[in-house]
Structures are given as C-alpha cells and as structure tokens.
Amino acid sequence: MIVRKCGTLEQLLVEHGPTRDDVLAWAKNEVKMETEKYKKGKEAKTVVIPFHADRQLKHDKQLFYRGDHLFLQSIYYQMQKICRKLKQRYKFKYDINAIPSDLIYARILKPCNKCSSYKTAVRSIGREKAQTESDHPDGAFHG
Secondary structure (H helix, E strand, C coil): CCCCCCCCHHHHHHHHCCCHHHHHHHHHHHHHHHHHHHHHHHHCCCCCCCCCCCCCCCCCCCCCCCCCCHHHHHHHHHHHHHHHHHHHHHCCCCCCCHHHHHHHHHHHHCCCCHHHHHHHHHHHHCCCCCCCHHHCCCCCCCC
C-alpha cells in the first residue's frame, strides 16, 4: 500500500479548485495515476537467466540446486506439532515425527512404493541410522 500526504482540505482547495468536489476529483485522479505507476513497476520486475547455447557446461561446477522440498516445510511443521502432542499423550518408543517427515518429503517429492520411499528418505533426508522394521508401527513403511 502506498500512502502519500497531499495536505489538508484548506491547502488543497487553494491549489486544486474552489470546491470540495474539485479537490476530490483531483485526488481520485492522483490515486489512479499512482495505481498505474505501481502496476507498471510491478510488471517491470523480471528475472533474466542467461543461457548460452554455444558454450559447454563445466563438469566440476554444480548447476542444479534442489529446493523442491521448501514448499512442503509449512505442512511438515504443522504436523510436527500434532506429533509432539501424540508422543506426549501415548508415550511412543519410536520417533513418531519421523513418519510424517518421511512420508511428506519422500512420497510427495519422489512418488514410489513404500519400501523405495523409505530408502529415498534415508538417502535424501540424511538419516544416519535407519530405524528397523520392528521400530516402526505397523504399516508405516514396511508392509
């Protein structure tokens, strides 16, 4: 929102007309011009990514950065609160937070079967120690 102080009614009457309606017409015109300027400024914001078809890619330089998991973080953090409450209430021995984490990040980003999702979660998310089948509740990943 853009806010611009134009002056008091008495000041504007002197500059923009003898009546209040003249001042309001001027103010509406100013608002219209500011809105158009704002929209043009918004449209002008572009991102240019240079690409040279005649150049070869360097083999030792990383060109692709994974950021596909970022949009899922808000979903995961909401579920994390629920998992904490469940763990406190039912005193689970396993990490109940790991299940939605693995499901959200692995099953949505790389859809595959349950076993492959578990392997992907271990590999992608970087779990140092994968939980064994007996640590998971029935149907979490192994089944």
